[in-house]
Amino acid sequence: MGQSTKRPVWSLAGDSQPLRLLAITLLIFVGFSLVLGDKFFSIRNLQSMAVQFPEFGILAFAIMITMLTGGIDLSIVGTANLSAIAAALLLTRLSGEGGAGLALELSIPLAMVAALAVASACGLLNGLLVARAGITPILATLGTSSLYTGLSYVITGGPAITTTQLAFIGNGAVAGVPIPVIVFVVLAVVFAVLLNRTSFGFNVYMLGTNLRAALFSGIDDVKVLMRAYWLAGVIAGIAGIIFLARVNSAKPEYGSSFILLTVLIAILGGIRYTGGFGTVAGLLLSVLTIQFLSTGLNMLMLELSGSSAAIFFRQFAWGGLLLAVMVVNDYVERRRQRAT
Amino acid sequence: MAKPIVRLAGIHKSFAGVRALQDVSVTLEEGTVHCLVGENGCGKSTLIKIIAGVYPRDSGTVEIGGTLYERLHPIDSIREGIQVIYQDFSLFPNLTVSENIALNEQLAAGRKFVNWAHVRRVAQEAISQLEVHLPLDARVDEMSVANKQLIAIAKALRQNARLIIMDEPTSALTEREIRTLFTVIGKLQRRGIAFLFVSHKLNEVLEISQSILVMRNGQVVSAGPAGEYDTARLIYEMTGQRIAENAYEFTPDPGQPALLRVRRLAVPGVLQEVSFALQAHEIVGVTGLLGSGRTELALALFGMLPMTAGEIEIDGKPAQIRSVQDAIAHGIGYVPEDRLTEGLFLEQSIGRNVVVRTIERLRGRLGLTDPLQVQQQIRDWVASLRIKTANPDLPVKTLSGGNQQRVVVAKWLASRPHLMILNGPTVGVDIGSKNELHELIKRLAREGMGLLVISDDIPELLQTCNRILLMRNGTIVEEILPRQTNENALAAKLIED
Numbered sequence: 021m022g023q024s025t026k027r028p029v030w031s032l033a034g035d036s037q038p039l040r041l042l043a044i045t046l047l048i049f050v051g052f053s054l055v056l057g058d059k060f061f062s063i064r065n066l067q068s069m070a071v072q073f074p075e076f077g078i079l080a081f082a083i084m085i086t087m088l089t090g091g092i093d094l095s096i097v098g099t100a101n102l103s104a105i106a107a108a109l110l111l112t113r114l115s116g117e118g119g120a121g122l123a124l125e126l127s128i129p130l131a132m133v134a135a136l137a138v139a140s141a142c143g144l145l146n147g148l149l150v151a152r153a154g155i156t157p158i159l160a161t162l163g164t165s166s167l168y169t170g171l172s173y174v175i176t177g178g179p180a181i182t183t184t185q186l187a188f189i190g191n192g193a194v195a196g197v198p199i200p201v202i203v204f205v206v207l208a209v210v211f212a213v214l215l216n217r218t219s220f221g222f223n224v225y226m227l228g229t230n231l232r233a234a235l236f237s238g239i240d241d242v243k244v245l246m247r248a249y250w251l252a253g254v255i256a257g258i259a260g261i262i263f264l265a266r267v268n269s270a271k272p273e274y275g276s277s278f279i280l281l282t283v284l285i286a287i288l289g290g291i292r293y294t295g296g297f298g299t300v301a302g303l304l305l306s307v308l309t310i311q312f313l314s315t316g317l318n319m320l321m322l323e324l325s326g327s328s329a330a331i332f333f334r335q336f337a338w339g340g341l342l343l344a345v346m347v348v349n350d351y352v353e354r355r356r357q358r359a360t
Numbered sequence: 361m362a363k364p365i366v367r368l369a370g371i372h373k374s375f376a377g378v379r380a381l382q383d384v385s386v387t388l389e390e391g392t393v394h395c396l397v398g399e400n401g402c403g404k405s406t407l408i409k410i411i412a413g414v415y416p417r418d419s420g421t422v423e424i425g426g427t428l429y430e431r432l433h434p435i436d437s438i439r440e441g442i443q444v445i446y447q448d449f450s451l452f453p454n455l456t457v458s459e460n461i462a463l464n465e466q467l468a469a470g471r472k473f474v475n476w477a478h479v480r481r482v483a484q485e486a487i488s489q490l491e492v493h494l495p496l497d498a499r500v501d502e503m504s505v506a507n508k509q510l511i512a513i514a515k516a517l518r519q520n521a522r523l524i525i526m527d528e529p530t531s532a533l534t535e536r537e538i539r540t541l542f543t544v545i546g547k548l549q550r551r552g553i554a555f556l557f558v559s560h561k562l563n564e565v566l567e568i569s570q571s572i573l574v575m576r577n578g579q580v581v582s583a584g585p586a587g588e589y590d591t592a593r594l595i596y597e598m599t600g601q602r603i604a605e606n607a608y609e610f611t612p613d614p615g616q617p618a619l620l621r622v623r624r625l626a627v628p629g630v631l632q633e634v635s636f637a638l639q640a641h642e643i644v645g646v647t648g649l650l651g652s653g654r655t656e657l658a659l660a661l662f663g664m665l666p667m668t669a670g671e672i673e674i675d676g677k678p679a680q681i682r683s684v685q686d687a688i689a690h691g692i693g694y695v696p697e698d699r700l701t702e703g704l705f706l707e708q709s710i711g712r713n714v715v716v717r718t719i720e721r722l723r724g725r726l727g728l729t730d731p732l733q734v735q736q737q738i739r740d741w742v743a744s745l746r747i748k749t750a751n752p753d754l755p756v757k758t759l760s761g762g763n764q765q766r767v768v769v770a771k772w773l774a775s776r777p778h779l780m781i782l783n784g785p786t787v788g789v790d791i792g793s794k795n796e797l798h799e800l801i802k803r804l805a806r807e808g809m810g811l812l813v814i815s816d817d818i819p820e821l822l823q824t825c826n827r828i829l830l831m832r833n834g835t836i837v838e839e840i841l842p843r844q845t846n847e848n849a850l851a852a853k854l855i856e857d
Binding site: 213216217218219222223225226229230232233234235236237238239240296297 | 664684685687688694696701702703704705706707708712716717719720728729731771
């Protein structure tokens with residue numbers, strides 16, 4: 021009954037997901053550490069994991085912001101690659117072998133600005149399609165995803181554009197912390213502030229909960245959605261720069277598995293795919309969990325089968341995990357509905 | 361004496377230690393219309409769910425159709441001919457009328473192929489029992505609320521209903537549709553079918569029912585033939601106190617320009633030639649049947665429905681209202697018709713619902729939202745509108761209808777509008793809360809706000825408004841002063857063509 025005054029403590033907390041997730045994250049970390057010993061629980065492995073997760077971790081923020089509005093952005097990997105290609109093209113043309121001979125101090129910032137400009141344009145186009153044209157986000161961004169990837173093929177003609185000029189970002193570290201990790205942490209802080217301490221963040225949650233009520237409350241839906249998709253584009257652009265810095269090349273089809281992975285991270289992190297609910301803390305824990313699982317499962321499979329075929333198992337595992345998490349969330353939600 | 365269909369004795373029911381029903385004994389006889397009244401949270405819905413077999417009882421006896429049930433399951437209840445029609449009617453919007461009425465049994469019979477001729481015949485039979493006309497092949501989502509309700513009744517009849525329980529059956533109907541419904545009920549009643557009505561509209565309760573049950577705090581506090589009750593006694597039994605409402609007095613100030621002046625406003629197809637003015641301190645009622653343009657007028661003034669002709673003046677100055685943002689910039693607030701889908705973010709906290717309009721202003725250092733100011737504003741509004749909650753961090757959906765409506769009002773008051781438009785401000789709100797909302801409306805008007813109250817609740821209009829505008833076919837046809845009319849005269853005007 022709605023009017024009963026006594027209710028379980030966990031429903032008072034409103035959002036118990038981050039706590040539950042923290043327990044799961046720790047359990048998985050401790051579990052793999054026990055089973056795999058110092059193969060898993062070692063400085064070397066921790067370092068190697070730390071350079072892996074920022075790529076998809078950063079992209080997960082782009083999924084998060086659009087999912088909170090009740091939509092999704094499936095074009096983030098397409099945007100990231102297109103941005104990376106823009107940056108790589110500028111770098112090779114301006115300062116590469118046989119290029120214009122511009123100093124790296126100038127060409128690198130220029131390349132970054134170009135990448136972010138391309139990413140902004142991609143995000144704004146998504147925003148226009150979703151907010152102005154009113155196309156269902158999943159279809160609009162599925163379309164633009166193909167558009168951006170296609171554009172990448174047209175520009176490059178297929179092969180990767182190689183440049184090592186950003187490797188100092190991909191391999192560099194400040195006080196022992198890899199630069200991509202720093203970028204990821206800064207983004208997390210920015211996001212936490214944006215979502216909890218600005219009216220834009222507040223409006224994203226409200227609009228994602230009930231679009232009609234948002235309109236009737238005077239929230240400008242077009243403005244909020246445009247900003248959210250633009251932001252998702254810019255984040256994808258940042259991820260694109262990290263791609264380029266890590267692998268020293270930009271190509272149209274890099275990281276295509278990241279779409280499913282980032283959706284999995286968002287859902288596992290307690291971001292409701294219908295919009296309106298989800299926290300940065302949940303997302304962070306989810307990113308870590310996925311990285312632990314990824315590395316741990318790989319090592320485990322290698323140990324058991326002795327071959328590197330383990331890599332193929334991962335895709336299967338991600339798909340299965342995504343479905344399992346959604347079924348469990350649905351079950352928990354329904355039990356909660358019944359209890360209140 | 362009519363034969364009893366349902367006999368409950370000494371029913372107790374608690375949820376997690378909270379007592380919902382206490383020693384409730386009820387007998388429902390065939391061919392009788394029973395009305396169950398009581399404030400929100402008094403145990404009405406729990407009682408219905410026990411009769412429907414949804415909740416098991418803690419103690420007491422349940423006898424249905426002469427059989428004592430140790431454990432009553434929903435399927436037993438349905439077999440005994442008990443049909444509950446909830447407010448959403450549980451129909452399939454994308455199927456036709458006849459499919460909705462008759463497809464169920466085809467499925468239940470385990471047929472793989474549908475006999476369409478049979479479906480139509482069965483549906484036609486059920487509808488003709490009601491002696492109404494419904495297009496068999498129209499899709500249900502194209503039907504009015506009133507027709508959906510008739511379809512739900514027809515469907516219940518197909519399942520051999522002997523007792524039809526209806527939750528707030530008239531709350532979304534116009535006066536004329538209520539007449540049709542009451543006629544249908546009368547016919548079915550003469551054939552021996554019993555009804556149990558749950559309603560907040562006391563006039564209707566007294567009109568339709570033969571037997572009345574009043575609940576308060578989980579107990580049946582009063583029961584008897586309808587002839588023994590009038591509105592005042594019902595309110596007294598429901599609330600345990602006497603409530604008297606006084607009409608709102610307004611004395612115009614000739615020196616002031618009108619707060620709102622509308623000239624020949626038009627929206628193609630829904631509004632034409634709408635002209636009226638509203639002063640500060642005024643409470644102006646707008647009434648009319650569904651489709652008369654009363655909601656559209658509100659939407660046009662709030663910028664949701666773009667006007668194509670006419671002028672709006674606010675405080676004597678011409679105003680352009682093309683969007684909700686324009687309306688808000690001119691100090692207009694709107695409490696929408698449908699609280700649950702338009703007024704509230706149900707899953708979000710009470711607090712967030714309160715500050716949604718003002719969050720932009722509650723900023724501290726670095727231009728960031730200041731949580732302390734936000735908490736303070738939430739506390740202030742929860743206290744000043746007396747929103748009953750243990751914790752404003754709980755989702756707003758945990759509140760009762762009256763408290764939910766207060767949250768919607770608080771949301772707008774926080775942004776200090778000069779003009780508030782309230783559409784159906786007390787629909788689905790219990791009598792005590794209704795009274796408090798009326799007092800709040802009057803207090804706001806006394807403090808200088810102008811209010812436009814859209815409603816088809818005639819007592820509400822007469823008690824709160826100093827003027828009533830009657831709308832018909834998209835325009836204002838008459839201005840009525842409450843002290844020059846009465847409930848019956850106004851009701852007659854409302855349904856006049």
